Amino acid sequence: MSISIWRYASKTPTFFGIPCVAYMPLFLLLFHARWWTLYLSVGVIVFFAVLAKFGLTFKVLRAKSLHLIRGSRVYARPWWYRNRFRDFE
Secondary structure (H helix, E strand, O other): OOOOOOOOOOOOOEEOOEEHHHHOHHHHHHHOOOHHHHHHHHHHHHHHHHHHHOOOOHHHHHHHHHHHHHOOOOOOOOHHHHHHOOOOO
């Protein structure tokens, strides 16, 4: 039984264990060479390295933070619909 060639098709490409998207501010540094862009680039790379160390991606971190803000219960109807069509028995 062979492994499918499409098994790792959706994996995020990494460079030294850090997602390649984290290195995008370095391109900003090439066109706008200032000290603050260097600090920003290094900060973004370190941020994504810490996330990768904990086994998270930016999407997962965003989903977890929204879950913290929103709470554990997700309603099927919006608040205005629930308030308008509530049964008062």
